[in-house]
Amino acid sequence: MSTTSTDLLAGLNPEQVRAVTAPAGPTLVIAGPGSGKTRVLTHRIAWLISEQGIPAWRILAVTFTNKAAREMRQRVEQLISTGAAAGMTMGTFHSFGVRLLRENPGLLADRLGVLRNFTIYDDADQQAILKQVIANIGRDPKDLPPRRVQSRISAYKSGLIEPADAAETAATYDDEVMARAYAEYQRLLRRANAVDFDDLLILPIKLFDTAPEVLEKYQDRFEHILVDEYQDTNRVQYVLVEALAQKHKNLFVVGDPDQSIYRWRQADIRNILDFQKSFDQAQRVDLEVNYRSTARIVAVADNVIRLNRDRIDRKLRTDNDDGDQVSIRELADQQHEADFVVSEIRRLMRDRNLNGDDFAVMYRTTAQSRVLEEAFRVSDLPYQIVGGVRFYDRKEVKDVLAAFKLIVNPNDTISIERVIENMPVGRGLGPKAMETIDQWSIVTRRTPLDGLIAVARNELDAPQLSGAARTAAIKIGAAYDELQKLEQIEPLTDLFDAVVRLTGYRDQLAHGDDDQLERWENVLEVRADMEKYDELEPGEALAAYLEQVALVADVDSLDDDSRGRVTLITLHSAKGLEFPVVFITGLEEGLLPVSRAVEAEFTDPAAIEEERRLFYVGITRAEQLLYITYVANRLTWGRYQPGVASRFLDSLPHEHVRDLGRRSTVSPRGGMSLTGRAQTLSGLSMSTLKPAPIPPKAQVRAWSAGEKIFHPKFGEGTIIEVQERRGDQELAIEFTRHGQKRLLASLAPIELITD
DNA sequence: GAATGCATGGTTTTT
DNA sequence: CCATGCATTC
Numbered sequence: 201m202s203t204t205s206t207d208l209l210a211g212l213n214p215e216q217v218r219a220v221t222a223p224a225g226p227t228l229v230i231a232g233p234g235s236g237k238t239r240v241l242t243h244r245i246a247w248l249i250s251e252q253g254i255p256a257w258r259i260l261a262v263t264f265t266n267k268a269a270r271e272m273r274q275r276v277e278q279l280i281s282t283g284a285a286a287g288m289t290m291g292t293f294h295s296f297g298v299r300l301l302r303e304n305p306g307l308l309a310d311r312l313g314v315l316r317n318f319t320i321y322d323d324a325d326q327q328a329i330l331k332q333v334i335a336n337i338g339r340d341p342k343d344l345p346p347r348r349v350q351s352r353i354s355a356y357k358s359g360l361i362e363p364a365d366a367a368e369t370a371a372t373y374d375d376e377v378m379a380r381a382y383a384e385y386q387r388l389l390r391r392a393n394a395v396d397f398d399d400l401l402i403l404p405i406k407l408f409d410t411a412p413e414v415l416e417k418y419q420d421r422f423e424h425i426l427v428d429e430y431q432d433t434n435r436v437q438y439v440l441v442e443a444l445a446q447k448h449k450n451l452f453v454v455g456d457p458d459q460s461i462y463r464w465r466q467a468d469i470r471n472i473l474d475f476q477k478s479f480d481q482a483q484r485v486d487l488e489v490n491y492r493s494t495a496r497i498v499a500v501a502d503n504v505i506r507l508n509r510d511r512i513d514r515k516l517r518t519d520n521d522d523g524d525q526v527s528i529r530e531l532a533d534q535q536h537e538a539d540f541v542v543s544e545i546r547r548l549m550r551d552r553n554l555n556g557d558d559f560a561v562m563y564r565t566t567a568q569s570r571v572l573e574e575a576f577r578v579s580d581l582p583y584q585i586v587g588g589v590r591f592y593d594r595k596e597v598k599d600v601l602a603a604f605k606l607i608v609n610p611n612d613t614i615s616i617e618r619v620i621e622n623m624p625v626g627r628g629l630g631p632k633a634m635e636t637i638d639q640w641s642i643v644t645r646r647t648p649l650d651g652l653i654a655v656a657r658n659e660l661d662a663p664q665l666s667g668a669a670r671t672a673a674i675k676i677g678a679a680y681d682e683l684q685k686l687e688q689i690e691p692l693t694d695l696f697d698a699v700v701r702l703t704g705y706r707d708q709l710a711h712g713d714d715d716q717l718e719r720w721e722n723v724l725e726v727r728a729d730m731e732k733y734d735e736l737e738p739g740e741a742l743a744a745y746l747e748q749v750a751l752v753a754d755v756d757s758l759d760d761d762s763r764g765r766v767t768l769i770t771l772h773s774a775k776g777l778e779f780p781v782v783f784i785t786g787l788e789e790g791l792l793p794v795s796r797a798v799e800a801e802f803t804d805p806a807a808i809e810e811e812r813r814l815f816y817v818g819i820t821r822a823e824q825l826l827y828i829t830y831v832a833n834r835l836t837w838g839r840y841q842p843g844v845a846s847r848f849l850d851s852l853p854h855e856h857v858r859d860l861g862r863r864s865t866v867s868p869r870g871g872m873s874l875t876g877r878a879q880t881l882s883g884l885s886m887s888t889l890k891p892a893p894i895p896p897k898a899q900v901r902a903w904s905a906g907e908k909i910f911h912p913k914f915g916e917g918t919i920i921e922v923q924e925r926r927g928d929q930e931l932a933i934e935f936t937r938h939g940q941k942r943l944l945a946s947l948a949p950i951e952l953i954t955d
Numbered sequence: 956g957a958a959t960g961c962a963t964g965g966t967t968t969t970t
Numbered sequence: 971c972c973a974t975g976c977a978t979t980c
Contacts, residue, residue: 838971
């Protein structure tokens with residue numbers, strides 16, 4: 201046993217040891233980026249089990265993503281044995297919440313009115329239900345956008361505010377409308393036997409309120425609770441954790457206030473800042489030594505985050521080598537930006553013998569990923585995208601999943617609408633027929649689908665419908681009658697085959713045009729996805745699969761087969777990850793900081809600070825090399841908009857920064873304001889950077905033979921001849937891949953390759 | 956009820 | 971620019 205102890209603590213620095221071996225009681229670990237946070241958490245758990253004799257099943261660890269939970273489990277298993285680590289509860293707040301609900305189906309149904317076969321509604325489902333809500337309260341989605349209502353409801357829920365409280369405290373007309381919408385939303389949600397993401401945290405709390413003996417059971421069980429990324433927890437999560445830790449008070453939380461980036465999701469930074477006030481005699485350990493990044497990267501990160509006013513002053517330290525300077529590069533537009541990233545990665549792979557998976561390309565908004573993805577697609581570099589158009593968000597995937605959800609939960613109104621609208625089995629049933637069925641279902645006191653199943657079995661008279669609608673209604677009832685039976689006895693993939701057959705979806709897609717065939721391919725991927733659930737008991741497999749689908753995060757898709765691939769990822773999703781080489785793209789006003797934060801600059805300065813933290817998160821993902829790019833012109837909604845370099849570039853200390861220079865040509869759309877742009881640059885953002893000479897009035901640089909250039913269409917090439925033509929130059933260029941071309945310097949979108 | 960065509964507006968970030 | 975939603979037509 202004692203040898204295990206030394207093994208466990210070997211290689212940890214004194215602060216890390218202090219955290220890992222912290223005595224019982226509430227503990228706060230403030231962990232700077234790259235300071236070994238995950239190590240501390242995994243070693244702490246291993247230490248608790250092997251040294252303190254805590255049984256694994258009495259440990260609860262909450263992480264931000266399922267991937268983090270998976271990795272943490274593996275790491276603990278490596279430290280002690282797999283057997284010893286078995287039984288630990290690890291997952292996200294949401295998956296843990298679902299688990300609590302699933303473990304108490306009786307109470308859930310009796311006290312909270314949610315049946316055990318509930319459906320988890322995602323963002324799109326919520327939107328759909330909110331449209332109904334807005335109509336029901338007599339409003340128009342045009343002046344009451346579902347998005348707004350949704351975020352308001354989520355804010356209510358995150359603050360544990362009930363519809364009645366919302367109505368009572370409403371101060372304005374808008375508040376009243378929102379409160380009404382909230383109440384109606386809850387009504388429809390419960391009628392569909394569905395829960396939203398917030399419910400997954402709130403319902404357990406309510407469960408505990410109505411059944412203290414259940415809470416006590418969990419309090420007893422979870423002797424040690426550990427929470428990662430504590431800076432991004434919200435009020436509900438705090439209440440849940442606080443309740444569970446009440447008995448043993450062994451709450452070990454790890455986080456970094458400087459990396460709090462989910463304020464918009466009601467994350468409350470006070471949870472971490474006030475931890476020592478909330479929990480008596482909480483100990484605190486600060487991890488400040490960065491082991492991840494070069495000294496220059498650490499210095500740059502520190503300089504950036506220091507500009508936030510609302511923060512605890514801390515200084516990051518590192519013993520690592522200086523490393524290379526951080527590279528800054530301006531490009532003509534996002535096309536050039538993407539090409540630059542691709543060619544630079546290719547160069548580094550060659551010159552520094554790096555692998556694709558050593559690189560990450562980050563961006564603020566998912567929309568930016570498109571152009572980048574395209575550039576990678578035409579290149580031969582393998583890549584993977586995190587947070588683009590999600591697979592599960594594709595229409596055909598949602599359609600087929602809706603058909604499955606309906607098997608488990610026939611009350612799921614949103615799914616039945618989806619199936620009827622989009623699948624052949626619903627043909628013949630329009631809004632009018634649905635209205636009739638809804639009325640009929642109230643009279644027969646069954647859910648519409650249950651009623652139709654009964655009709656198909658000749659147990660009930662069909663609703664008053666015209667011929668075609670009647671046939672369709674019976675057909676759908678018969679289909680689900682059969683699917684419900686099959687679900688109990690068949691493996692999931694066989695059930696899949698039955699679903700696509702009985703809904704007619706296979707016939708529609710598999711025999712359609714190319715477009716439809718592509719959709720069919722995606723639907724088949726769902727089938728492949730289901731294969732790993734075939735070993736589960738029929739009757740349980742589907743619910744487990746649907747739950748997994750509802751709770752996967754974008755980053756969860758990043759797994760073992762990421763080997764060799766460049767990662768394209770949003771800054772938000774990149775939290776917690778690290779890469780030898782990082783590119784942060786789109787460092788422009790309106791993008792990073794995002795426009796909404798810029799607009800709120802004076803009314804809500806915290807918004808810009810959060811953007812700065814996001815930038816900080818991006819910077820601190822890099823181990824060896826960091827590139828920051830921005831463009832002079834960005835194509836948004838089919839228009840080129842002049843880009844303004846981000847204010848955040850000002851805070852980069854110039855001794856650690858290398859300006860790779862600007863684009864040397866006029867942008868392809870013809871002479872967007874290079875001069876105007878240059879003024880903005882030198883006057884505003886680049887002032888602290890190494891001044892790069894901007895030749896006055898020379899909008900087109902003088903080219904000479906022998907120079908290597910890059911052309912977005914033709915790729916790399918070498919200038920072999922230059923002919924002067926009254927203020928312009930005609931260039932003969934030998935392209936590596938496209939042979940010789942003659943181009944006019946003033947028109948060609950070419951750039952000098954500087955290396 | 957389905958197909959076609961036109962208008963509109965949308966880009967934060969995600970469990 | 972694109973996807974979505976609505977209106978018009980058959």
